[in-house]
Structures are given as structure tokens and as C-alpha cells.
Amino acid sequence: MRAPIEWLRELTEVEPGAKGADVAATLVRVGLEEEDILGGEVTGPLVVGKVLERTPEEQKNGKTINWCQVDVGAANGTGEPQGIVCGAHNFDVGDLVAVILPGGVLPGNFEISARKTYGHVSAGMICSAMELGLGEDHDGIIVLTEQLPADVVGALAPGDDLIPVLGLDAETVEVNVTPDRGYCFSMRGIAREYALSEGTPFVDPADLTVATATGPGHEVRLVDDAPVDGVPGCDRFVARVVRGIDATAESPEWMRRRLTEVGMRPISLAVDVTNYVMMLLGQPLHAYDLAKLDGAIEVRRARAGERLTTLDDVERELVPEDLLITDGGTTPLAIAGVMGGASSEVDDATTDVLVEAAHFDAVSVARSARRHRLTTEASKRFERGVDPAVTAAAAQLAVDLLVEHGGGTADDTATDVGTPAPPAAIPFDPTLPSRYIGLDYPREEVVATLTAIGCAVADEGESLLVTPPTWRPDLADGPDLVEEVARVRGYDQIPSVVPRASAGRGLTKGQRDRRTVARTLAATGLVEVLSYPFTSEGRFDALGYPADDARRTTVRLANPLQDEAPLMRTSILDTLLDTLRRNVSRGHRDAALYEIGLVTAGGITPLPVPPGGALPSTEDLERITTGVPAQPRHVAIAAAGAAVPAGPHGPARAVGASDVVGWSLAVGAALGLDLQVEAAQREPFHPGRCVAVTLADGSVVGHAGELHPKVCTALELPERTVAAELDLDAIIAAAGDPVTPAQLSTQPPANTDVALVVDEGVPAAAVAAALRSSAGDDLESLTLFDVFRGDQVGEGRKSLAYRLTFRADRTLTTDEVSALRDKAVASAASATGAQQR
Numbered sequence: 001m002r003a004p005i006e007w008l009r010e011l012t013e014v015e016p017g018a019k020g021a022d023v024a025a026t027l028v029r030v031g032l033e034e035e036d037i038l039g040g041e042v043t044g045p046l047v048v049g050k051v052l053e054r055t056p057e058e059q060k061n062g063k064t065i066n067w068c069q070v071d072v073g074a075a076n077g078t079g080e081p082q083g084i085v086c087g088a089h090n091f092d093v094g095d096l097v098a099v100i101l102p103g104g105v106l107p108g109n110f111e112i113s114a115r116k117t118y119g120h121v122s123a124g125m126i127c128s129a130m131e132l133g134l135g136e137d138h139d140g141i142i143v144l145t146e147q148l149p150a151d152v153v154g155a156l157a158p159g160d161d162l163i164p165v166l167g168l169d170a171e172t173v174e175v176n177v178t179p180d181r182g183y184c185f186s187m188r189g190i191a192r193e194y195a196l197s198e199g200t201p202f203v204d205p206a207d208l209t210v211a212t213a214t215g216p217g218h219e220v221r222l223v224d225d226a227p228v229d230g231v232p233g234c235d236r237f238v239a240r241v242v243r244g245i246d247a248t249a250e251s252p253e254w255m256r257r258r259l260t261e262v263g264m265r266p267i268s269l270a271v272d273v274t275n276y277v278m279m280l281l282g283q284p285l286h287a288y289d290l291a292k293l294d295g296a297i298e299v300r301r302a303r304a305g306e307r308l309t310t311l312d313d314v315e316r317e318l319v320p321e322d323l324l325i326t327d328g329g330t331t332p333l334a335i336a337g338v339m340g341g342a343s344s345e346v347d348d349a350t351t352d353v354l355v356e357a358a359h360f361d362a363v364s365v366a367r368s369a370r371r372h373r374l375t376t377e378a379s380k381r382f383e384r385g386v387d388p389a390v391t392a393a394a395a396q397l398a399v400d401l402l403v404e405h406g407g408g409t410a411d412d413t414a415t416d417v418g419t420p421a422p423p424a425a426i427p428f429d430p431t432l433p434s435r436y437i438g439l440d441y442p443r444e445e446v447v448a449t450l451t452a453i454g455c456a457v458a459d460e461g462e463s464l465l466v467t468p469p470t471w472r473p474d475l476a477d478g479p480d481l482v483e484e485v486a487r488v489r490g491y492d493q494i495p496s497v498v499p500r501a502s503a504g505r506g507l508t509k510g511q512r513d514r515r516t517v518a519r520t521l522a523a524t525g526l527v528e529v530l531s532y533p534f535t536s537e538g539r540f541d542a543l544g545y546p547a548d549d550a551r552r553t554t555v556r557l558a559n560p561l562q563d564e565a566p567l568m569r570t571s572i573l574d575t576l577l578d579t580l581r582r583n584v585s586r587g588h589r590d591a592a593l594y595e596i597g598l599v600t601a602g603g604i605t606p607l608p609v610p611p612g613g614a615l616p617s618t619e620d621l622e623r624i625t626t627g628v629p630a631q632p633r634h635v636a637i638a639a640a641g642a643a644v645p646a647g648p649h650g651p652a653r654a655v656g657a658s659d660v661v662g663w664s665l666a667v668g669a670a671l672g673l674d675l676q677v678e679a680a681q682r683e684p685f686h687p688g689r690c691v692a693v694t695l696a697d698g699s700v701v702g703h704a705g706e707l708h709p710k711v712c713t714a715l716e717l718p719e720r721t722v723a724a725e726l727d728l729d730a731i732i733a734a735a736g737d738p739v740t741p742a743q744l745s746t747q748p749p750a751n752t753d754v755a756l757v758v759d760e761g762v763p764a765a766a767v768a769a770a771l772r773s774s775a776g777d778d779l780e781s782l783t784l785f786d787v788f789r790g791d792q793v794g795e796g797r798k799s800l801a802y803r804l805t806f807r808a809d810r811t812l813t814t815d816e817v818s819a820l821r822d823k824a825v826a827s828a829a830s831a832t833g834a835q836q837r
Contacts, residue, residue, distance in 0.1 A: 002038065003190040004172045004261040011191035013200040020171035023194070030197045031487045032175045032184060039171035039261075041107040042100075042132060046168070047075040048144065048160045049082070049099035049126065051091060057118070063087070065118050068126070072099055073159020076123075085122040090140030096153065098127045098142045098162050107133040132168065135260050147253065172261050180474040182384025186282030189471070196452060196488060206281050206393040213414035217241055218354055219296035220415050221329070226301050226320065228364050229611045233323035234299045234336060236359040236388050238395045239415040241290060245269070245408030247350040252405055264377075270346040270353055273401045275377075282471075283357055283386055283394035284378035286325075286334060288344045290352035295328030299336060299358075308332040310339045316372055323364045325356070337365035337382040338374055353402065357395035359388040359420055362473075363612070387471035388420035423473075428464045432478050433485040437494060441485055449488045450481060513671055513732045517635060518596060520670040524663060526594040526637065531575035533597060534565040539574050542714035543684040553603045555629060568600040572636035573684070573725050577715050580638045584718060590641030592655065594663075596728065602629040636725040637663050637704075640718040657689045657706045660722040664693050664704045667726055671735040675701070678765045684711040685723075691765075693726060695734050702726030745807055749780065750817045754825055755801045756834035757793050764800055767832050771802060774827035776820050778812070781805045799837055 005023055008014055014023065020037035028034060053069040066089065069081040076082055084099065091097060101124045104112045114123040129135040129142055144162075145153050152165065163169050175190065183189040188205055195202035218239045224232045251272040259266050262279050266272050274285035302318035309315045316335070318324065323336040327344070334340040337360035346353060366383035369375055399410045433441040447464065450457050454469030468475035475481060486494065507515070522528060540552050551570040560566040569575055576595050583591045605627040610616035616624070643655040661677055668675035673695070680692035682703045690705035704724030712721050758767060764784055772782050786801035793799045804824065806817055828834040 001177050001185050001190065002172050002174045002262040003187060004039075004170060004258065006167070006170050007187055007258060007261070008191055008194060011187060011203050011205060012195040013198070014194070020173050023171075024173045024175075026194055026197045027173065027175060027190070029490055029492070030193050031491065032177070032181070032190070032193055035174040035176045037171055037173055040169060041105075041109075042163060042168045043105045044161065044163060045075050045101045045104055046127070046132075046162045046166075047072050047099055047101065048156045048158050048162055049084075049097045050158045051093050051095050051097060052081055054091070054093055056089075059118060064089075067118075067120055070097070070099055070124075070126070071158040072101065072124075073157065075159040076101060082123050083120060084124050084126055085118050085120050086126045086141065088126070088128065088139075088141040091126075091143050095146075096144040096156060096158075098132065098144065098166070100125050100127055106131055132166065134166065134168075135256060136265055167257065170261070177384075179384055182381060182474070183282060183387065183471040185381045185384065186278070187280050188282055188390075192454075205397075206387075206390045208393055208396060210392045210396045211399075211410070211412070211414070213416075214412045217411055217413040217415040218290075218293075220417050221296055221298040222418050223298055223300040223329070224323075228321065228361060228367070229613070231361045231363065233301070233361050233364045234358055234418060235361075235420045236391050236418040237297075237299060237415070238357040238391045239297065240355045240357075240395045240399045241352065241411040241413075242355065242399055242402045242406070242408040243290075243352045243411065245351060245353060245402055245406030247346060247353075247406070248348050249406050255401075255405075268346070269406050270350070270402065273398050273405075274355070276401070277394050277398045278377065278381070281387075281390050281394050281397070282381055283390050284337065284381055285394060285398055286340050286356045286378075287346050287398075288333065288340075288354040288356065289346050289350045290354045291350070292344045293327050293333075293354065294331075297333075297354075297356075298326045298329035300324060300326060300329060302332070306332055308335065309342045310335065310374070311342055311345060312339065312374075313342065316374075319371065321364070322368050322371070323360065335368055335372065335374075336360050338369050338372070338379045339376055353408070355395050355398050355402070357391045357398070359386060359391055359418070385471075385473035389470040392416060420470075423468045423470060424476075425458075425465050425467045426475070426477060426481065427460070428466045428478050428481055429462075430464055433482045436479070436482045437486050438497075439489075439494065441489070445489070446485055449485045452488065453484055455481075509737075510729075510732055513735065514596060514633070514728065516670050517667050517728065520666055521594045521635075521637070521663065524666060526592045526639075526663065529576070529579050529593050529595050530597065531572075531579050531595060532561070532565075533569045533575060533599070534560060534562065535567050535569045535574040536565050537567065543571075543573070543711055544708060545683055549683070550602070554600050555604045570599050570601065571725055572597055572599060572634050573638065573723055576636050576638050577717065577721075577723070580640060580721070581716055584640055585716070589718075590645065590655075592637070592639035592643075594635065594637045596633065596635045598631045599634050600629050600631055604629055632727055632729045634702075634725055635667060635728045636723070638721065638723045640721040654720060655722055656720070657691075657704070657722055660704045660706075660724045661691055661693075664702065664724045664726060667728075668693075668731060668735075671731060673731060673735050675731075676765055676769070677704070679763045684708055693724075695730075699730070699734075701730045701734075745809070747807055747809060747811055750806045750812045751803060752806070752817050752821045753801060753803050754821060755786075755788075755799050755837040756825065756828055757797050757799050757837055758832055758834045760789075760796050760798055762832050762834075767800055767828050767834055768802065770828040770831035770834075771804070771824040773831075775804060775806075775824040778806045778808045778820065779804060779824075780807045793837070800834075 024034035049070040049072050052071050055067045056064050057067055058064045066086045068084050068086055070084055072082050100112050102112055102114045126141045177184045192202055220237050220239050222234050249269050251269050255272055255276050256266040264275050270287045274287055278284050302320055302322040302324050306318045324332045325334040325336055326332050333344045360382050362383045362385055365379050369379040402408055403410055430443045430446045447457050450466055456467040458465040545551055554570050555568040557566050572595050580593055607624050607627045608620045610620050639655045642652040643659050644653040646652040665675050676694045677691040680690050681687045684707055685705040686708050692700045693702040694700050702725050707721045707723055783803045785803055788799040825836055
């Protein structure tokens with residue numbers, strides 16, 4: 001909200017020499033943060049000039065310019081006439097104009113200098129209103145004799161300083177209005193806060209005489225069959241009629257200047273009047289062409305299929321929650337509190353105007369504004385709370401201005417329907433500010449402060465009964481009142497005390513385990529990345545998920561960041577592979593990435609939507625909790641290119657399935673788990689190059705391997721790209737408490753090797769499991785160190801060589817080791833048909 005200092009002076013006492021910085025500092029003391037200080041952008045010399053000669057000269061481009069001799073008095077240091085080129089034609093010899101001389105600066109830091117143009121040296125500029133920042137008019141220059149009062153013009157002479165005359169030295173303070181301080185979206189609210197901070201008198205512009213109506217005016221009906229959260233959409237509607245106005249009459253110069261200072265563009269008399277009243281009192285108004293209305297005004301909710309073309313010439317489809325102003329209950333005229341419709345707009349042919357001043361529900365207006373993506377000056381005020389007590393005064397002021405400047409006549413009848421609910425009284429403990437803030441706030445100061453901000457305070461013995469003023473809908477409970485007491489004394493009076501850090505409990509086990517996994521993967525050379533958890537149906541197709549795959553069931557976002565990715569991911573690979581592709585496409589051919597994040601497991605069931613402002617019931621909370629799908633934490637890996645780059649040691653080695661399996665097993669090893677792998681088939685992996693990663697009990701916690709060639713093609717990934725994804729939550733849960741390391745044995749290990757021939761389809765993991773199951777408790781490790789295929793073992797057969805390491809609390813003999821080995825081999829033969837070579 002912009003607050004011109006000169007306008008502020010009309011509503012409260014401001015020191016004569018106060019600058020924008022002084023006013024901003026005063027407002028900051030009561031919690032209104034300064035955004036900017038505007039004005040003072042024009043620096044001299046900007047002086048009165050008298051046109052002595054004007055010689056039109058036609059140019060080769062068809063444009064006609066004027067070569068002027070202008071008397072600027074002694075402002076140019078010589079007293080000689082100033083030669084200036086001007087492209088405007090709305091002035092003549094003898095006129096007084098605004099001239100900025102070389103060395104002056106216009107808004108936008110545009111410095112004026114003498115320069116050659118159109119064959120002349122133009123020593124300055126004859127200015128338009130737009131060039132001086134006084135408005136949008138740039139069709140002609142400012143002719144002082146036409147645009148200033150006669151008494152002001154009569155006192156001017158060539159060379160006089162024009163900056164104070166045109167108000168260009170006036171400053172405007174721009175204030176950041178927080179959502180709870182909606183009353184400060186008006187000069188009335190800003191002035192009230194300034195007076196509160198300075199302790200000066202406040203002149204309420206809403207304190208004016210409202211004409212007594214001789215009878216009901218234009219018929220207005222308030223109908224709301226579907227109030228939002230039980231609150232009527234409109235609880236007060238004032239309608240006043242002014243007849244016989246001249247809609248083409250120009251708004252007074254002071255009004256146009258005020259609107260420009262607060263950042264609004266003057267348009268026409270009716271629009272300027274409603275905007276001026278809104279900026280002064282904070283009450284949005286709307287003017288209708290009475291001749292375009294066929295019947296009574298009815299405020300109601302929209303009906304399915306209704307449409308309205310708003311003043312911005314956009315046809316909008318309405319929904320039943322929209323609150324409308326309608327003509328006779330049939331034709332929509334406006335979206336209440338947001339924007340009017342084009343069908344009833346005031347135009348140059350308008351003679352009779354109906355002025356609307358109403359109080360609309362904040363929630364209803366806010367939802368409509370967001371639904372239609374239509375934030376207006378009116379909606380900003382209504383959704384933050386407008387004073388329902390100022391409605392009639394705002395309508396009266398608008399009527400008075402239209403009569404005065406439009407030449408109309410106000411009807412002696414008026415319509416004022418609806419009764420807003422009065423503010424609720426708040427029981428308040430006067431010791432609460434001292435207990436909340438930590439400073440001493442005597443009872444007398446608390447009462448005086450609450451009274452000063454407009455509250456009615458009743459003494460109830462030990463407590464107070466505080467009724468907020470109608471312009472403060474944000475005051476709803478004790479803490480709100482505590483904040484008022486604190487800010488009026490000054491937030492700067494509250495000492496800054498750094499809280500003492502208490503002894504923490506440290507990281508949880510899950511947090512420690514996740515960090516351990518992240519450090520382990522980073523130590524192996526992988527790079528951690530984060531990707532947005534949003535995907536699409538097309539990505540599921542590209543990854544080859546079957547139609548009945550559970551990973552296709554997920555949550556669809558109602559308002560996604562990108563329309564192309566409206567679904568929550570069910571696998572980290574859904575998004576991690578995009579990151580890999582992006583890196584490879586930008587030249588990082590050898591890339592190995594990992595990500596730890598959440599996935600969505602399953603869809604969402606219909607959930608109840610509790611009303612705002614109230615604690616949901618236990619049943620609703622239970623349904624919401626159980627209806628939200630699980631979001632387990634996964635870890636995923638994706639790599640392409642070389643695992644070992646080429647160098648003096650030899651050629652590069654491409655990353656393969658064995659690498660990603662090793663990284664997957666390292667995740668378990670970091671947490672003390674001996675994860676197992678077995679051949680598997682699962683999209684999006686290559687059928688013959690995929691393993692399932694399992695816990696000791698056989699539970700599958702993930703998959704790893706090489707991506708299917710079709711997936712690589714669909715996602716534009718390099719051939720033989722590898723990937724893995726593990727359920728990290730399941731692995732952490734299986735890890736249990738940290739493993740206590742066993743004491744290192746002083747006994748020597750006993751190693752023995754065994755080569756077993758099995759069918760090609762027998763997984764190496766199955767053979768290893770069979771060996772381990774019968775090798776006894778003294779088996780320390782079991783390692784597959786060789787796989788051989790050839791004529792020696794037969795077609796369709798392979799030889800698997802394992803090293804078994806035994807260690808006991810004593811030195812094992814050769815016979816004992818051989819017996820343990822033979823027992824293990826027998827178990828493998830029985831389980832897998834293995835034959836010892």
C-alpha cells in the first residue's frame with residue numbers, strides 16, 4: 001500500500017519537515033514494514049518556461065517538429081531564450097510550459113543534456129505529464145495556463161522552480177501490508193497506525209454524515225443457499241443511485257494526482273471515484289450503469305454452466321461456489337468482491353449510476369480470486385477483511401463526489417440490507433502480555449493500549465472483556481491482543497535473548513543408518529543427486545511396467561508443478577534415470593549416480609475435507625491417516641560409461657551388472673547385513689542380467705542389474721546402462737541394533753577350494769547357500785572366485801569354484817577341514833545336483 005505523505009497530513013498530524021524516511025520509521029515502530037520510498041525522482045532545474053516562438057518544421061520522415069524559443073528567465077544563467085525542439089503541438093506562443101534544462105534528471109534516472117537533433121541543438125525538454133511521472137498522458141506537453149488554477153498561474157514567472165508547484169518534491173511511503181493487517185490497505189488504516197505510533201490526533205475520513213433515506217431504493221436480495229463453512233457470502237449490501245451525471249466529465253486534478261501517487265491509473269470519473277474511495281476508506285465499490293439493469297439485484301451462488309465476461313474481456317466459466325451479483329437473479333453482473341462484468345459497465349453514454357458498497361465473506365472472495373486467477377485491488381482487501389461498519393459512509397462519499405464533479409442528482413432513497421455479525425467479545429487476562437513477552441506490562445498500559453487501537457474494554461474483575469473494533473477481524477483471541485500490546489509499545493523494546501541450547505538426543509538410528517549408507521556409496525565413487533518426485537503415465541510405459549503392475553498405482557496431484565508430470569513416483573528410477581540422461585547428454589559420459597528419497601506405494605482413497613478453523617474429529621483424523629498411502633524410503637543407483645577409465649594401466653572397463661550388484665551389497669554390508677542375490681526377472685531390467693537382492697530370510701528388498709535395451713532406447717540412455725533400487729527402510733529395519741564386533745581370533749584360518757559343476761540354469765547363489773547351510777559354525781567366509789565354461793565340463797554346464805575359509809577357537813586339522821568341506825559339497829549335490837570336479 002502506498003501512502004502519500006501529503007495525503008497523510010489530511011488525516012493526522014505529520015511534522016512539517018518530515019520526509020519519507022521519517023514517516024516510514026514511525027510506521028515501522030508499529031509493525032508496518034517499509035517497502036520503498038517513492039517520489040523526489042525529478043531533480044532540477046525544472047522551471048517555468050514561456051514560449052516566445054514556435055516554428056513548425058516538416059522532416060523528411062513526414063513528422064513535423066517545432067523549433068521553439070523559450071524564456072526561462074535567469075534559470076539558464078544567461079537570461080537568453082532557450083532553443084528547444086518539441087514534437088508536441090498542443091501549445092502556442094505565450095503559453096507557460098514545464099521546461100527541464102540540461103543537468104536535470106527525469107524519472108528512470110534519465111539525465112537531460114544539450115544535444116543535436118533535427119538539425120538544431122536542443123538545450124532542454126518541454127515536458128509532458130508522463131515524462132514527469134505525473135500520469136499516463138503523453139499525447140501533449142503540460143500547458144500550465146490550462147492545467148493549473150488561475151491564482152497559481154498568475155503567481156508564476158519564467159524561471160520559477162516548478163518542482164514544488166507540481167508536487168514533484170512530495171514523497172510516498174510504500175508499506176508491506178501483512179495478511180492480518182488488511183485495514184492498512186487504505187489511507188484510513190495507515191493514518192490510524194501513524195497516529196497511534198506518534199500519539200497524534202486521528203481524523204477519521206469515514207466520520208461523515210450519511211443522508212437519511214426517505215424510503216427503500218433499488219431492490220436488493222441476499223440469497224445464499226450454499227454458504228462456505230456456514231458463513232453467508234454477503235451480510236451487508238448498500239445501493240445508492242445518482243441520476244443525470246456526465247460520465248465524460250473529467251475527474252478533478254487532485255483526485256487524478258492522488259490515484260497516481262498510490263499507483264492507480266485514472267480512467268474515468270465513475271471509476272476514479274470508486275477507486276479513490278477504496279484507497280481512502282478501504283471499502284471496494286462498484287458502479288453499474290442503471291439503464292443496463294432490468295430488475296432487482298440479487299446476490300447468490302453461481303449455477304452450473306453459467307458464464308460471465310468480466311471487465312478484462314475474458315469469458316469465465318463459473319462454479320457453484322462463486323458468489324455472484326446478478327440482475328434479477330438471472331443474468332450475472334459480477335463476481336462478488338473480485339471483478340465486475342462488461343454487460344453493466346459504465347461508459348460515456350451512461351447518465352444514471354448505481355453505486356454498490358457491500359461486505360463479502362473473505363473466504364468466498366479468496367477462493368473465487370484464486371480459482372479464476374484474478375487478483376484485484378478489491379479482492380486483496382475483501383480476503384483480508386473489510387470494515388462492515390464503513391459501507392454506508394463509503395457509498396455516501398462516492399455519491400457526493402459523483403454529484404459534485406459529474407453534475408448528477410442523488411436519489412433521496414437508499415438500500416441497506418443485511419446485518420453483519422458484531423465482533424465477538426474476548427475474555428482476556430491482563431497479565432498475559434507480561435507472561436508471553438517477558439516484559440512488565442502494567443494493567444493500566446494494557447487497557448490503554450487496547451482502547452487506543454479501537455477496542456471496547458470492560459473490567460470483569462481479575463480479567464477483561466475486550467471487544468475488537470469492526471475494522472480488526474484479525475483479533476480473535478488472547479494471543480492476538482498480546483501482539484497488539486507488544487507492538488504498540490514497540491518491538492524494539494523486547495530484548496533479543498538467545499535461547500540456551502539444551503542437550504540433544506542426537507540422531508535417531510534411522511538417520512544414522514541413512515547417513516552411513518550415503519557415505520558408503522559416495523566412498524565407492526557414486527555422486528548423490530536429488531530429483532523431483534513427480535512422473536507420468538508415459539514414464540511407466542517407457543520403463544515397461546505391465547498393465548497390472550502395482551507400481552502404476554499412485555497419487556495424481558490436483559495442481560502439479562508441470563502438467564506433463566502429475567503423478568507421484570513409485571520408484572526412484574522413475575526420475576533418477578532422467579538425471580542420468582541429462583548428465584550424459586551434457587558430456588558426462590562416465591556417470592554413476594545415487595539418490596535416497598521417498599516413493600509412493602499405492603493410490604489414495606477419498607479423504608474427508610474438514611472445515612477450516614476447527615479441529616477435525618477423531619474419526620476424520622483416523623480416515624485421513626489411514627487413507628494416505630505409505631511412502632517408504634528407497635535408495636537407487638544408475639550408472640553408464642566406464643567404471644574404470646583408460647590410462648597407463650590399460651584400456652577402460654565399461655560399467656556392468658556386477659558393479660551395480662556390488663554397490664547394492666555394499667549398502668547391506670555398511671549396516672552389518674549380508675545381503676544375498678539370486679537371478680530374477682523384473683521390469684525395467686534385462687531378463688538375463690537382473691538379480692533380486694534378498695535378506696537372509698529370503699525377503700526381497702530390491703533388484704539390480706542391466707536395463708533392458710528397449711528402456712535405454714525409450715529414455716535415450718547409453719547401451720548397457722545399469723541400475724538398482726533397494727527398499728532402504730526394510731534394510732534398516734532388518735539391520736536391527738548396531739552389531740557388536742566380535743573379538744579378533746588369534747587362531748589361523750584354514751582355506752580349502754572346491755569346484756562344482758552344475759547346469760547352466762542353476763544360480764551361483766543357490767549353490768553358495770547349499771554349501772553354507774552344511775559347512776558348520778566354523779565357516780568364516782564363502783567366496784566365488786571363478787566361473788568356467790568349456791568342453792571339459794560339457795555343453796549347458798558350468799563350473800563354479802568357491803573358496804571356503806574356516807576358523808575355530810583352536811587350530812583346525814586337515815582332516816577336520818576336509819570333513820567340513822565334504823559335508824558342504826554333499827549338501828550342494830543334494831540341493832542343486834552339483835558334481836565335484
